[in-house]
Amino acid sequence: MKDVHVPDGFIDAPVSIAAGAVAVAGVAVALRGARRELDDRTAPLAGLTAAFVFAAQMLNFPVASGTSGHLLGGTLAAILVGPYTGILCVSVVLLMQGLLFADGGLTALGVNITNMALVTVAVGYGLFRLLLRVLPRTRASVAGASFAAAVVSVPAAAVSFTLIYALGGTTDISLGKVAGAMIGVHVLIGIGEAVITAVTVSSVLAVRPDLVYGARGLIKPLELRTGAPVRPAGDAGPAEPSRA
Amino acid sequence: MTTKRFFAGFLLVSLVLAGLVSYYASSSPDGLEKVASDKGISAKEKDHSLKDSPLGDYGVKGVDDARLSGGLAGVIGVAAVLAVGGGLFWVVRRRGPAAPATPAAGAASGTPAPASEPSQNAS
Structure with missing residues (x-):
């Protein structure tokens, strides 16, 4: 295992600097939100989640x-500890890999953070929330949504890399x-990402569901349903309006 | 499962993955690396500025046994990420007694923190 992230020299200096600025802004927003x-x-x-992502990235x-x-781990971290914290994880x-392990160029750190932290979390966690909105509120839904979100997040990072490559x-x-090859192989990688993400999320859900950030709404609505099953949100409305 | 025990288990899993299982990871180039060399993106790739660092390429310099060298590097990496990440998150965290999930915002009157962002903690 050598360089697994974008090394120095792929992307020119101006676009690397611009990506660095995007990364700094993204991390600043994440620092505020993570609070x-x-x-x-x-x-x-x-x-511990950051440490787990590091370990899993070696595999x-x-x-x-x-x-x-x-x-990549963005979707996984966001579901476990929240999207802002996930970006930071x-x-x-990426910072430690670049500094300690010579993995991922230091001038490419902005590119790598943009693709693998910002894009994966935005796409992966965004899709995860959307799916949970339409799926029944069960643990299986959380696992399924984790899987689907993780699958998509990886080619999304590949698309982001391709766009940055197009610019610089x-x-x-x-x-x-570039786009065809990058997206093709990263769809396959996305399946692996999805398996690891879904298995990890399900494992934590099995022992400590209260610790899964993305499943926090799961318990409460179930209680609500037993309490007042007759009054849903009201968008569908009563099937037969009683206008006698 | 107690929180402490869960945390210990989670850390143990990471240490085992990075320290032991990583030896069996595929050594083929990853997707980006493969596409880059196939298509020529990497023509102007530069060596990493820290490539001779003591932990470069996920091995400990001076340790010849590949399994030991990679495993040690993995364990050191897990510890380093945990220290830096955990330290950062501990500094950034919301102060006061842990009261997760229950939106008892405002109830904890002792928290000096949310003055600037009222009631956002509730979500």
Whole structure:
């Protein structure tokens, strides 16, 4: 296992700097937002989640001939500890990988944070919430939504990389080729991402459902339903309006 | 399961993955690396500025046994990420007694924090 993230020299200096600015802004917003997600109990959990993402990123799994993939972890971290904290978890992992393990170029840190922290969390967690809105409020739904959100988050990061490459790639390869190859292989990697994400979320749900940020609404509505089953939100309305 | 026990288990899983299981990870290039070399994106790739660092490429310099070197690097990485991440999250966290999920905003009158952002804690 060598460089698993964007190294130095793929993206030119101006676009690397611009991506750095995007990353700094994103992390600043996340620092503000994370305050609302973190307390005496969830702060240690978030540290452990970052450590888990680091560990899981070491585990490259084969996806096609001569190609491997590894967890990005944005969707997983966001579901476990909240989207803002999730961004920070992945950013800390990327920072430590760049500084300690020579993985991911230091000039490309902004590109890597943008793709693997900001985009994966925005797409993955956004989709996760949307799905939970329409799915029944069960643990199986949380697992299924985790899976689907994680699948999509990985090609989304690949698309984001392709866009950044289009703006500032140091080589002159046709964008269609780059996009096609990047998205193709990352759909496969996304399946691995989804399996790891769904298994991890389900495991935590099984032992400590109260610790899963993304499942917090799960328990309360169930109580509500037993209390007052006859009054749903009211958008569908009563089937037969009694206008006698 | 108590919170303490859960945290210990979660950490143990990470240590086992990074310290032991990582040895069996695929050594093929990952998706980005493969596409980059196939399509020529990496033509102008530069060496990492810290490539000779003591933990470069997920191994401990001077430890010859690959399993031990990679495993140690993984364990050190987990510890480093936990220390930096955990430290950051501990500093950023909302102060006061842990009262998760229950939207008892305002009830904890002793919390000096939410003055600037009233009632957002409720969500």
